[in-house]
Amino acid sequence: MTDLSHPEAPAPDTHPEEGKQLHLGWALVLISMAQLMVVLDASIANIALPFIGNDLEIADANLTWIVTGYALAFGGLLLLGGRLGDLYGRRRVFMIGLAVFAVASFIGGFAQNEAMLLASRGLQGLGAALASPAALALITTTFPAGPARNRAFAVYAAMSGAGAAVGLILGGWLTGLDDVVGLEGWRLTFLINVPIGLIAAFLAPRFLRESESHPGELDVPGAITGTLGLLGLVYGFSRAGEEAHGWGDTWTIASLVAGIALLVVFAVVESRVKHPLLPVRVFNNRTRATSFLVMALVPAAMFAMFYFLSLFIQLVIGYSPLHTGFAFLPFSVGIVIGAGLSSNLVNRIDPRYIAGVGTLMAAVALFGFSRLSVPTGTDDLLAVANSGGFLGADVNYWSSIFPFIVLMSIGMGMTFVPLTLTAVHHLRSEDSGIGSGVLNTMQQVGGALGLAILGTVSLHFADGTKTDLARDLATKGVPPEGAKGLAYIGSFTEGATAAFLVGAVLIAIGSAAIWLFLNVKHEELATDGPETPVHVG
Structure with a gap:
C-alpha cells in the first residue's frame, strides 16, 4: 500500500490500492454527492422558513437562526474538521461527517419544537465541517495530477457553486408536497439527506482509499482558540447582516472583537506548537x-x-417560491458549463487567464443586476396595491435577469476550478486536509461577511427612500402598517441594486488580485507532490 501522507510519496494513484483505479468514477460520484448535499443545505430550508415558523410556532426573529445556525457551526468548525482528517484519516472523518449529517437531518425532519430543530441544524453544521474538507482532500489523494484531477475538481466546483441554486429549487418543490406524502413538506427538505448521507458513508470504504493517520498530534489549544475565534467572527458577521441588529448592536461588536482576539491568540499558539492546527507554511x-x-x-x-x-x-x-427556484436553474446549468470549460482549458492555459476572465464576467453580471429598475413612486405603489399586483410585474425575466444569471454562472465555473486547483496544489500530503479546510473556511466566512456588508449597504440606501415613501403614503390615507409594507417594497430595489454594485466591486478586486499575483503555470498543475523545501520569499 502506498504511503499517502508522507511528503515524498509519489503521486496518489501511482500505486493505488488494488482495484481502486477502476472505480475513480464512482469515487467522484460519492465525493460530489456529499459536497452537493452539504452546500445545498445552506439554502434548501430558505423557502420553507414561513412554513416551519407556522408549524413549530417559531417567532420571525428566530427563524433566521435556522439558516444562521447551520452556517455558524459549518464555518466555525471547518479548520478543525480539515485537521482531524489529516490526523485520523480522511476517509474515516468523511464517513463520520456524513453519518452525523444524516442523523442530524433525521432529527430535524421530525423536530417537534424550536430547540430540537435549531440543535439539529447545529449538528448538521458539525457533520458538514467534517465531511466537506475531507471530500476535497480525498480528490487530491484519489485522482492523479493532471487532466483526471482537473476534471474531478471541475465536478467538485460545479457541485459547490450550483448547490445554492439547486437548494432553492429543491426546497420550493419539496415544501409543496404536503398532500402527497402525508408529512409537512418542509420536513422533507431535511429527510431527503438521510438516505443520501448514509448510502455515501456506507459505500465510501469500497471506492475511496484511506490516508495515513497521525493520532496524538492534535493541537488542542489551537483547536479551541481557532474554532471559537471563527465562531465569533461568523456569528458577528451573520448578526451584523440582520436588520434587527446591524453593525452597531452590542452583541455584534462583542462577538467580532472576541473572535478577532481569539484568532490573534490562535496565531501565537500556532507559531509555538510542534504540530499546529494551521501550519504557517500553507500560506507561504x-x-x-x-x-x-x-x-x-x-x-x-x-x-x-x-x-x-x-x-x-x-x-x-x-x-411564487417554486417559480423563483426555477428562475435560478440556468445558474446550475451555467456553472456546470463553466466548470467543464475551465477543466479543459486549464490543461493548456495558465489559471491566471481562466480565473481572471471568469471573475471579470461575474463582475459584469453583478453590474448588470445593479441596473434593474422598477417604478417606485407613491402613485405607482398605490396603483399596485389597489390592483393586487406587483411593483415589478412588467420586468422581463428573459431580458433583464436571465442573461446576467448565465454570464455570472459561467464566470463562477471558470473561477472556482482553477482557484481550487491552485489553492491545494503542491501542498504537503499531510497538509491537504487543512488546506482544504482553509479553502472552505474562506468561502464560508467570506459568504457571511459578504452578506453582512452588502446587507448593510442595502439597508443604508433603502432606509432613506423607505422613510419618504411611508410618509407620503400616510398623507394619502394609507394605514400605518400598509404604508410600511408598501414603502419596504418600494425601497427594496434601490437597496438591492446598490448591494449588487458593491458586489461587482468586490469581485473586481478579486480579479485584480488574480491578474497581479496568481503566477502558477498550467504545466505545474500536471505535477504532484510538495514544493521544494525553500518556502521563504
Whole structure:
C-alpha cells in the first residue's frame, strides 16, 4: 500500500490500492454527492422558513437562526474538521461527517419544537465541517495530477457553486408536497439527506482509499482558540447582516472583537506548537495565498446575489417560491458549463487567464443586476396595491435577469476550478486536509461577511427612500402598517441594486488580485507532490 501522507510519496494513484483505479468514477460520484448535499443545505430550508415558523410556532426573529445556525457551526468548525482528517484519516472523518449529517437531518425532519430543530441544524453544521474538507482532500489523494484531477475538481466546483441554486429549487418543490406524502413538506427538505448521507458513508470504504493517520498530534489549544475565534467572527458577521441588529448592536461588536482576539491568540499558539492546527507554511506560497483571498471575495458577492435576487424576484416581480427556484436553474446549468470549460482549458492555459476572465464576467453580471429598475413612486405603489399586483410585474425575466444569471454562472465555473486547483496544489500530503479546510473556511466566512456588508449597504440606501415613501403614503390615507409594507417594497430595489454594485466591486478586486499575483503555470498543475523545501520569499 502506498504511503499517502508522507511528503515524498509519489503521486496518489501511482500505486493505488488494488482495484481502486477502476472505480475513480464512482469515487467522484460519492465525493460530489456529499459536497452537493452539504452546500445545498445552506439554502434548501430558505423557502420553507414561513412554513416551519407556522408549524413549530417559531417567532420571525428566530427563524433566521435556522439558516444562521447551520452556517455558524459549518464555518466555525471547518479548520478543525480539515485537521482531524489529516490526523485520523480522511476517509474515516468523511464517513463520520456524513453519518452525523444524516442523523442530524433525521432529527430535524421530525423536530417537534424550536430547540430540537435549531440543535439539529447545529449538528448538521458539525457533520458538514467534517465531511466537506475531507471530500476535497480525498480528490487530491484519489485522482492523479493532471487532466483526471482537473476534471474531478471541475465536478467538485460545479457541485459547490450550483448547490445554492439547486437548494432553492429543491426546497420550493419539496415544501409543496404536503398532500402527497402525508408529512409537512418542509420536513422533507431535511429527510431527503438521510438516505443520501448514509448510502455515501456506507459505500465510501469500497471506492475511496484511506490516508495515513497521525493520532496524538492534535493541537488542542489551537483547536479551541481557532474554532471559537471563527465562531465569533461568523456569528458577528451573520448578526451584523440582520436588520434587527446591524453593525452597531452590542452583541455584534462583542462577538467580532472576541473572535478577532481569539484568532490573534490562535496565531501565537500556532507559531509555538510542534504540530499546529494551521501550519504557517500553507500560506507561504503567493499563488496559494492569492487563491484563498479570492475564494473569500467571490463567494461574498455570489451568496449575496442569491439572497437579494431571490427576494427581488419574489417580492418585486411576484414569482411564487417554486417559480423563483426555477428562475435560478440556468445558474446550475451555467456553472456546470463553466466548470467543464475551465477543466479543459486549464490543461493548456495558465489559471491566471481562466480565473481572471471568469471573475471579470461575474463582475459584469453583478453590474448588470445593479441596473434593474422598477417604478417606485407613491402613485405607482398605490396603483399596485389597489390592483393586487406587483411593483415589478412588467420586468422581463428573459431580458433583464436571465442573461446576467448565465454570464455570472459561467464566470463562477471558470473561477472556482482553477482557484481550487491552485489553492491545494503542491501542498504537503499531510497538509491537504487543512488546506482544504482553509479553502472552505474562506468561502464560508467570506459568504457571511459578504452578506453582512452588502446587507448593510442595502439597508443604508433603502432606509432613506423607505422613510419618504411611508410618509407620503400616510398623507394619502394609507394605514400605518400598509404604508410600511408598501414603502419596504418600494425601497427594496434601490437597496438591492446598490448591494449588487458593491458586489461587482468586490469581485473586481478579486480579479485584480488574480491578474497581479496568481503566477502558477498550467504545466505545474500536471505535477504532484510538495514544493521544494525553500518556502521563504
